[in-house]
Amino acid sequence: MRKVTERDDYEVVVGIEVHAELATESKVFCGCKTDFGARPNSQTCPVCLGMPGALPVLNRRALEYTIRAGLALNCSIAVRTKFDRKNYFYPDLAKGYQVSQYDIPVAHDGYIDIEVDGQPKRIRVRRVHLEEETAKLVHAGDDIISANQSLLDFNRSGIGLIEIVSDADMRSADEARAYLTKLRSILVAIGVSDCKMEEGSMRCEANVSVRLRGSKEYGTLVELKNIASFRAVHRAIQYESARQIDLVRSGGRVTRETRHWDDARGETAFMRSKEQAADYRYFPEPDLMPLEISREWVDEIKSGLPELPDARAARYAREFGLPASDAALIAESRELASFFDGVCDALAKAGAEAVDRTDGPREAAKWLVGDVSAALNASGIELSQSKLAPELLAELIGLVASGKISGKIAKSVFEEVFASGKRPGDVVRERGLVQISDAGQLAAIVQRVIEANPGPVSDYFAGKEKAITFLVGQIMKETRGRANPQETNRILREELAKRA
Amino acid sequence: MSDNINARLCHMTLHELHDMLAQGQVSSREITSDVLARIDEVEASVGAYVTVDREGALSGADAADAAIARARRVGDAAEIGAVVGIPVVLKDNVCTRGMRTTCCSKMLEDFVPTYDAAVTARLRAAGAVIVGKANMDEFAMGSTTQTSIFHVTRNPWDPERVPGGSSGGCAAAVAAGEAVAAVGSDTGGSVRQPASFCGVVGLKPTYGRVSRYGVAAFASSLDTVGPVTQDVRDCAIMLNVMAGHDERDSTSAPNAVPDYTEYVERGVEGLKIGIPKEFFGPGMDEGVRTAVERAVHALEGAGAKIVDVSIPLVEHALGVYYLVATAEASSNMARLDGIRYGHRPEGRSGMDVADLMSASRGQGFGMEVKRRIMLGTFVLSAGNIDAFYGRALRSRRLLKEDVERALAQCDCLASPTAPTVAFRFDEEPDDPLAMYLQDIYTTLANLAGVPAISVPCGFADGLPVGLQIMGRMFDEGTLMQVARAVELTSGFDRARPEVGGCVK
Amino acid sequence: MSLSREETARLADLARLSLNDDELARIAHDLAEIIDYMEKLAGIDRADVEPLSHVLNTVNVYRDDRAEPSLSQEEALANAPDRQGEFFRVPRIIDTGEGSEA
Numbered sequence A: 001m002r003k004v005t006e007r008d009d010y011e012v013v014v015g016i017e018v019h020a021e022l023a024t025e026s027k028v029f030c031g032c033k034t035d036f037g038a039r040p041n042s043q044t045c046p047v048c049l050g051m052p053g054a055l056p057v058l059n060r061r062a063l064e065y066t067i068r069a070g071l072a073l074n075c076s077i078a079v080r081t082k083f084d085r086k087n088y089f090y091p092d093l094a095k096g097y098q099v100s101q102y103d104i105p106v107a108h109d110g111y112i113d114i115e116v117d118g119q120p121k122r123i124r125v126r127r128v129h130l131e132e133e134t135a136k137l138v139h140a141g142d143d144i145i146s147a148n149q150s151l152l153d154f155n156r157s158g159i160g161l162i163e164i165v166s167d168a169d170m171r172s173a174d175e176a177r178a179y180l181t182k183l184r185s186i187l188v189a190i191g192v193s194d195c196k197m198e199e200g201s202m203r204c205e206a207n208v209s210v211r212l213r214g215s216k217e218y219g220t221l222v223e224l225k226n227i228a229s230f231r232a233v234h235r236a237i238q239y240e241s242a243r244q245i246d247l248v249r250s251g252g253r254v255t256r257e258t259r260h261w262d263d264a265r266g267e268t269a270f271m272r273s274k275e276q277a278a279d280y281r282y283f284p285e286p287d288l289m290p291l292e293i294s295r296e297w298v299d300e301i302k303s304g305l306p307e308l309p310d311a312r313a314a315r316y317a318r319e320f321g322l323p324a325s326d327a328a329l330i331a332e333s334r335e336l337a338s339f340f341d342g343v344c345d346a347l348a349k350a351g352a353e354a355v356d357r358t359d360g361p362r363e364a365a366k367w368l369v370g371d372v373s374a375a376l377n378a379s380g381i382e383l384s385q386s387k388l389a390p391e392l393l394a395e396l397i398g399l400v401a402s403g404k405i406s407g408k409i410a411k412s413v414f415e416e417v418f419a420s421g422k423r424p425g426d427v428v429r430e431r432g433l434v435q436i437s438d439a440g441q442l443a444a445i446v447q448r449v450i451e452a453n454p455g456p457v458s459d460y461f462a463g464k465e466k467a468i469t470f471l472v473g474q475i476m477k478e479t480r481g482r483a484n485p486q487e488t489n490r491i492l493r494e495e496l497a498k499r500a
Numbered sequence B: 001m002s003d004n005i006n007a008r009l010c011h012m013t014l015h016e017l018h019d020m021l022a023q024g025q026v027s028s029r030e031i032t033s034d035v036l037a038r039i040d041e042v043e044a045s046v047g048a049y050v051t052v053d054r055e056g057a058l059s060g061a062d063a064a065d066a067a068i069a070r071a072r073r074v075g076d077a078a079e080i081g082a083v084v085g086i087p088v089v090l091k092d093n094v095c096t097r098g099m100r101t102t103c104c105s106k107m108l109e110d111f112v113p114t115y116d117a118a119v120t121a122r123l124r125a126a127g128a129v130i131v132g133k134a135n136m137d138e139f140a141m142g143s144t145t146q147t148s149i150f151h152v153t154r155n156p157w158d159p160e161r162v163p164g165g166s167s168g169g170c171a172a173a174v175a176a177g178e179a180v181a182a183v184g185s186d187t188g189g190s191v192r193q194p195a196s197f198c199g200v201v202g203l204k205p206t207y208g209r210v211s212r213y214g215v216a217a218f219a220s221s222l223d224t225v226g227p228v229t230q231d232v233r234d235c236a237i238m239l240n241v242m243a244g245h246d247e248r249d250s251t252s253a254p255n256a257v258p259d260y261t262e263y264v265e266r267g268v269e270g271l272k273i274g275i276p277k278e279f280f281g282p283g284m285d286e287g288v289r290t291a292v293e294r295a296v297h298a299l300e301g302a303g304a305k306i307v308d309v310s311i312p313l314v315e316h317a318l319g320v321y322y323l324v325a326t327a328e329a330s331s332n333m334a335r336l337d338g339i340r341y342g343h344r345p346e347g348r349s350g351m352d353v354a355d356l357m358s359a360s361r362g363q364g365f366g367m368e369v370k371r372r373i374m375l376g377t378f379v380l381s382a383g384n385i386d387a388f389y390g391r392a393l394r395s396r397r398l399l400k401e402d403v404e405r406a407l408a409q410c411d412c413l414a415s416p417t418a419p420t421v422a423f424r425f426d427e428e429p430d431d432p433l434a435m436y437l438q439d440i441y442t443t444l445a446n447l448a449g450v451p452a453i454s455v456p457c458g459f460a461d462g463l464p465v466g467l468q469i470m471g472r473m474f475d476e477g478t479l480m481q482v483a484r485a486v487e488l489t490s491g492f493d494r495a496r497p498e499v500g501g502c503v504k
Numbered sequence C: 001m002s003l004s005r006e007e008t009a010r011l012a013d014l015a016r017l018s019l020n021d022d023e024l025a026r027i028a029h030d031l032a033e034i035i036d037y038m039e040k041l042a043g044i045d046r047a048d049v050e051p052l053s054h055v056l057n058t059v060n061v062y063r064d065d066r067a068e069p070s071l072s073q074e075e076a077l078a079n080a081p082d083r084q085g086e087f088f089r090v091p092r093i094i095d096t097g098e099g100s101e102a
């Protein structure tokens, strides 16, 4: 299938709305816990069950996290704000209204910088507001449409939620995915949300329209719901924009509607039209007092912000000379970045003789984006769950740098370290993998191999350079790969030269 | 009126009973038993209660007696809390853990809270005996207690007349000796107007003075929780227990709580009492006017300075009130959807969840509740919200400023509580608008947030008339002073209705 | 001002109230009357006045982020009109256009 973005006569316009659950200990308006996976309806109280007479009280940290998110997304923070009620009926909504923010969000007018195919781009963030999560509906059938009955768990009801709304600044599914990836990395880096799409703690909706390239007018917008992964975002936007372009090309019209992404079928399906738009009857929440956010508090939160992914990537590139792509990849993941920092610390502490100030970190980055990522993928676990510790990787890098083992041996040592958590030095000792660099010892082996392989030796003298490779291979075979490759090569050529 | 009526425990005031309890002259069990006996005697003709918890009340009384005995043994009688062992009734929108709380609606007919309202908890902690729950207009929407799904409550002064509402059960219970004191709620006059009709004292505290936590909301920005008592001292005692900051109610005020009983006997010498001229226009019963004017005159005789003030916008109070109240109510009633609790309709096979909610609400709510939900939904709906709700909120500020200006010229404002005395059941206006006019004097205090008390000031046609005193924010103390002066000069002090099997 | 039957029915739907014909007619009539009365307010409305949502001037009322005990499962479900095990149960959900989006 041809990528929609390559259809150069039409342009895709995407805006994204994200909901992220706040990583507070208690819910936003009551003291119930927010633990994921607890028994159904075991983390509820009169407030989050919407019982008669129960009243909300704002969790200060939820507000702090919203401000923190706003600042990290380069937003302005409202000086005075408030909560509003968004009125609608749905069985997962305990009070028949959601406490949310209507006209004055906590944060507004920020941006996120993304990069797609080497092209930097700024996506504007229109607003970040604080609201409450709904209960979880479990459908007794396959899905919401075919289920005859649904079950409700109010543990999720009332968990703090930030809603982040972008402007319609994205022009492809790739950009949308990059925006989400960057947004998630920022929210995770500042610790306000764990952003696990699979647990529903981060959800997204995309507004997709298409227009003739060069047109100033926006096309009719379609809202996509039920997008449960980054991959799904990409697929859903690709599918939907292609659908709209085909529709318009064949003389049809896009209608303003909400469509449901069906991940299994890989298509969007009509859910409801915008004529049936809800009338939310927003009005100021009388049960919660207005908020005045002081400059001092904002400054304090700002100064407490950790290094954000972009700044971190830039620093990695600057300080350690990491290639931009490696730096970005590591900096975007809080886990990878803190592991990387740990390796660098350990290397610095060891003062590893042969490890240069930037060589070590560059090696660490290579390991992380290469073998480490591959091993994690293969075993399906997170870095934090693995037995690999930053000190172990640092030690391994040190062993290579000091010439104790070769890069090739290092790969096999890594496999064992990754699987067992053993110290690389111990693995090398146990398996007798210490590199042979002693010239005398190597010379003896080289002589043996030359004598045992007269054919290749004469090939070499006949000008076949490749014969050298064979002879080195034989030496490696004899030493089970422990021969120092540079030394081996040098001595072999010396010995051959003597016989020329 | 009769002298021997006061011989019964159930007719004594809270402070009289407290003194007797503290001196060991009577036990809480005796008081509680007499109140329960009184309920048996008159409830059939009054209908103040929807739930009577005999066992709970008696065991509460025994616990209080044990506490009193302990305190007396160690010589701490003076330390016995003011409401220890006192039988009280709570309006049925005040949540009581383990005791049905229905709001007198089919919607909550079987609802048993797993939590206490803040006032319930405070009263329990203070040792009060909770006798049961009082009848009310469904979800506090009404002025006659007739919208209750259970039964009507009759005015103890005349069984052919309404007790007022929505806290009609509370006022009737206190007037008839079926409870020593009561806790009601006041959103637009729901404590004061029935207190006026039943000849008892009713206070709407400053907004934020008493926690709303656990009291089913009608209109959140107007709702207050207040005491209904036999006299002003009792009112001060109950407020002492009920008032104070509650961290579970974000709108609860952190202001310190004075001892309100200290104001009761201060007299009115030197106080300036404002008479808003707009409150004395046409529409008021002549009997009410006479009683109120006489009371004002008596206050002047007691040393108060009477000044004329003006609240020019008062004629708009009712309109603003109904817009704000119904808008908030339509939202507050939304949690009553029959999903987590509440009425589940019959014959629901094949219904989807939206139909189920609509049916649950259609069957669970009475006409008045539906009417107000509809009005509130209209007021907030797209295209109307600014012209109605926005206008109401802007006008509300103007009204509050009007009230503040008037209160800057005096210490408090005096007016009738209601334009009429209790009316007959068959006099109830059919027209909802005429019915809403009952609230004309009372809604202003809710809109402005200021405290207001209704105190009996005399009779008209043999029926009690209430005087309303409205004060500055958090100045309930002045209300106690003035209300007590009214009590002393009105000749109403100690007047009790003759009802049931008591005195014929 | 008068309120059409359709408009009244739409409001009833928005408020999730099933009303019979008689109720619809009565409420349409009452609403029209009350709305007329309310429209008098137009006379005092001033655009330069800030709407009053709270009578107290308090701002910034918070609680600390501390977990407190919840209700037990049984307490949470005690008033449920319909339940299945540890869950509240509801019939089929048809998305009517107001679906939860949080």
Ligand SMILES: [Mg+2]
Binding pocket: A019, A100, A131, A163, C101, C102
């Ligand atoms: Mg939202």
Ligand SMILES: [Zn+2]
Binding pocket: A027, A030, A031, A032, A043, A044, A045, A046, A047, A048, A049, A158
């Ligand atoms: Zn809770």
